[in-house]
Amino acid sequence: MNFLTLENVSKSYGEKLLFQNISLHLDKGQKIGLIAKNGTGKSTLMRVIAGKEGSEGEGSKITIRKGIRIGWLDQEPNFPPGMDVLGAVLDPTNPLVRVVQRYEKALLHHENPDELTEAISEMDQQNAWTFEAKVKETLSRFRMNDYEQKVSTLSGGQQKRLALVKILLEEPDFLILDEPTNHLDIEMIEWLEEYLQQPGITLFMVTHDRYFLENVCDSIIELEGGQLRRYSGSYSDYLEKKALREENEATTYERQNKLLKNELDWVRKSPQARTTKAKARVDAYFNRREVNDSLKKTKDEMSLSIKETWLGGKIVELHNISKSFGDKKLIEHFSYKFKRRERVGIVGQNGSGKSTFLQIITQVLPPDTGKVVVGDTVTFGHYRQEGLQLKEDRRVIDAVRDIADYIPLDKGKELSAAQLLERFLFSRPQQQVYVSQLSGGEKRRLYLLTVLMKNPNFLILDEPTNDLDVLTLQVLEDFLEDYPGCLVVVTHDRYFMDRLVDHLFVFDGDGKIKDFNGTYAEYRAMKRSEAGAVGSSTRRSLDEGGGSGQVAGAVPSTPSAQVSPLSSTERNEMKKLDKEVAALESRKKQILERFNALDLGADEAGKLSAELGKLQEDLDGKEMRWLELAERG
Numbered sequence: 001m002n003f004l005t006l007e008n009v010s011k012s013y014g015e016k017l018l019f020q021n022i023s024l025h026l027d028k029g030q031k032i033g034l035i036a037k038n039g040t041g042k043s044t045l046m047r048v049i050a051g052k053e054g055s056e057g058e059g060s061k062i063t064i065r066k067g068i069r070i071g072w073l074d075q076e077p078n079f080p081p082g083m084d085v086l087g088a089v090l091d092p093t094n095p096l097v098r099v100v101q102r103y104e105k106a107l108l109h110h111e112n113p114d115e116l117t118e119a120i121s122e123m124d125q126q127n128a129w130t131f132e133a134k135v136k137e138t139l140s141r142f143r144m145n146d147y148e149q150k151v152s153t154l155s156g157g158q159q160k161r162l163a164l165v166k167i168l169l170e171e172p173d174f175l176i177l178d179e180p181t182n183h184l185d186i187e188m189i190e191w192l193e194e195y196l197q198q199p200g201i202t203l204f205m206v207t208h209d210r211y212f213l214e215n216v217c218d219s220i221i222e223l224e225g226g227q228l229r230r231y232s233g234s235y236s237d238y239l240e241k242k243a244l245r246e247e248n249e250a251t252t253y254e255r256q257n258k259l260l261k262n263e264l265d266w267v268r269k270s271p272q273a274r275t276t277k278a279k280a281r282v283d284a285y286f287n288r289r290e291v292n293d294s295l296k297k298t299k300d301e302m303s304l305s306i307k308e309t310w311l312g313g314k315i316v317e318l319h320n321i322s323k324s325f326g327d328k329k330l331i332e333h334f335s336y337k338f339k340r341r342e343r344v345g346i347v348g349q350n351g352s353g354k355s356t357f358l359q360i361i362t363q364v365l366p367p368d369t370g371k372v373v374v375g376d377t378v379t380f381g382h383y384r385q386e387g388l389q390l391k392e393d394r395r396v397i398d399a400v401r402d403i404a405d406y407i408p409l410d411k412g413k414e415l416s417a418a419q420l421l422e423r424f425l426f427s428r429p430q431q432q433v434y435v436s437q438l439s440g441g442e443k444r445r446l447y448l449l450t451v452l453m454k455n456p457n458f459l460i461l462d463e464p465t466n467d468l469d470v471l472t473l474q475v476l477e478d479f480l481e482d483y484p485g486c487l488v489v490v491t492h493d494r495y496f497m498d499r500l501v502d503h504l505f506v507f508d509g510d511g512k513i514k515d516f517n518g519t520y521a522e523y524r525a526m527k528r529s530e531a532g533a534v535g536s537s538t539r540r541s542l543d544e545g546g547g548s549g550q551v552a553g554a555v556p557s558t559p560s561a562q563v564s565p566l567s568s569t570e571r572n573e574m575k576k577l578d579k580e581v582a583a584l585e586s587r588k589k590q591i592l593e594r595f596n597a598l599d600l601g602a603d604e605a606g607k608l609s610a611e612l613g614k615l616q617e618d619l620d621g622k623e624m625r626w627l628e629l630a631e632r633g
Helices: 042-049 085-089 095-108 113-126 129-141 156-170 186-196 210-216 235-269 276-295 354-361 396-401 417-423 440-452 470-481 494-500 520-545 568-594 602-632
Strands: 002-013 016-027 031-035 061-064 070-073 174-178 202-206 219-224 227-232 316-325 328-337 343-348 369-374 380-383 406-408 414-416 458-462 486-490 503-509 512-516
Touching: 002 042, 016 042, 016 202, 016 219, 016 227, 031 042, 031 210, 042 174, 042 202, 070 156, 085 095, 085 129, 085 156, 095 113, 095 129, 113 129, 129 156, 156 174, 156 186, 186 210, 210 235, 210 494, 219 235, 227 235, 235 602, 316 354, 328 354, 328 369, 328 512, 343 354, 343 494, 343 520, 354 458, 354 486, 354 503, 380 440, 396 417, 396 440, 406 417, 414 417, 417 440, 440 470, 470 494, 486 494, 494 520, 503 520, 512 520, 568 602
Parallel strands: 031 202, 031 219, 070 174, 174 202, 343 486, 343 503, 380 458, 458 486
Antiparallel strands: 002 016, 002 061, 219 227, 316 328, 316 369, 406 414, 503 512
């Protein structure tokens, strides 16, 4: 069942063309992730799809299936003035809403027991308990527990979480989510990820969280150069298919260059007085040259090799520090000495003290007790969650030159401010744009550059991934993998953390901080293992206690199923799978080799790419089945 169709949709702002004549189809149950650079029209396309903005262009058409309900999560949601938390998330058209609101208010105000009695009676009559439990659970998941708090007193991040709760409670047919993981801690993200994986949910979203894309989406769409490219499969499938496409384009580029060189020789030798036929050939040459150059993508444009700034033996030392705000303990008796090239990730729930810890390290905030010692050679670079107020009337290039004109590289080389901007995806024309004209994500990217231009040797990144696009994150990660200084990262982006850090400071609450030696993925695996062990222990104690009593809501324990040995039919199946997997691997190798051939045409490349996608799906399925059988054999 088709939910959404775009045909020949275009959009521009002034002279800036965002996208032109794009088309898109989305069916019920599909989950699509959109990837693009900041400032190229991601959020605009989302607003067009959600009906918040119109489209342009002749023959433009947007069709949304009649009768479906759309849930739209904007980057900056708005709520009516004077609204409280509970009122903000409840749909007034739902007949159960008034009943639940009355009951919740009666619970909060014990001075009127008769009102509570009547409210409970009405809840019974309307059978509203299930809905009320769902409202409470969802609000609790996103830590919005003060139902009477005015929305106007919430931070921007809290309002974004509240808007997400509202959409989830309304259960729309079609979800359009713009950066849904922003301002969520990792536990919230993992819960939302599991929720969106449900097969009945139809989804179109923008997110920079690559694990989220990998685990939720069945298609990735890339907006590049004003056009859409669609890749079926998960984020990892997208990476593989994009790499193949770019490899093919690079081969095409080299092949076309040989032809164009011959053409160029002819153009240079042609006499001035040739006919209009010759002029047409010259124009055609330069047009093809422009298109051909657009295919070229070089790795050195996306890489940085910053000169290491000397760090002495003493870097940053924390001696028995503690910090509280009122009765809330954030840090209690914590000591640590940072070492050269150390890479630490910081995890914990929102409000557990992560940002406070960073302010203590940089001596912006003093500890209540204990001492912080910073070495003389340390130069901090602190990317703050709240960002930096850049001067809106400055051009992009000038905002960076205000920090430095050059940044030193290895082997005595230098990188100019303009070159660094190019490496972080600001083209030369875009460098002349005023800061006020940048998108929110582009401003965050520019702020990041101003931090890096100071060439720090102790880099602190507090939620650096918020509002940055996937392509910028790839550039940043490539830079940080080779970064020679100390690195401390606070982020809800699990992919970013797993790729960059060696160990974690885990903020467990009540001032307790643990040092976990491993990645975030390893930490979560350990936590799940511990939770499983606790569950098993609880079930054993219930079984040993005898009787039929059970914990309310618990699933009755059952003996572990005995794994049966392989039958002769299944052993034969394994042998057959061995041969089939080998054949598929051989064909896959042939296709990859064919992509390197100079005589490969565009039509053949498209067919091979489609065959490779289908082949990989078959290969994954057969390998999974083989592993299932092997575990029993």
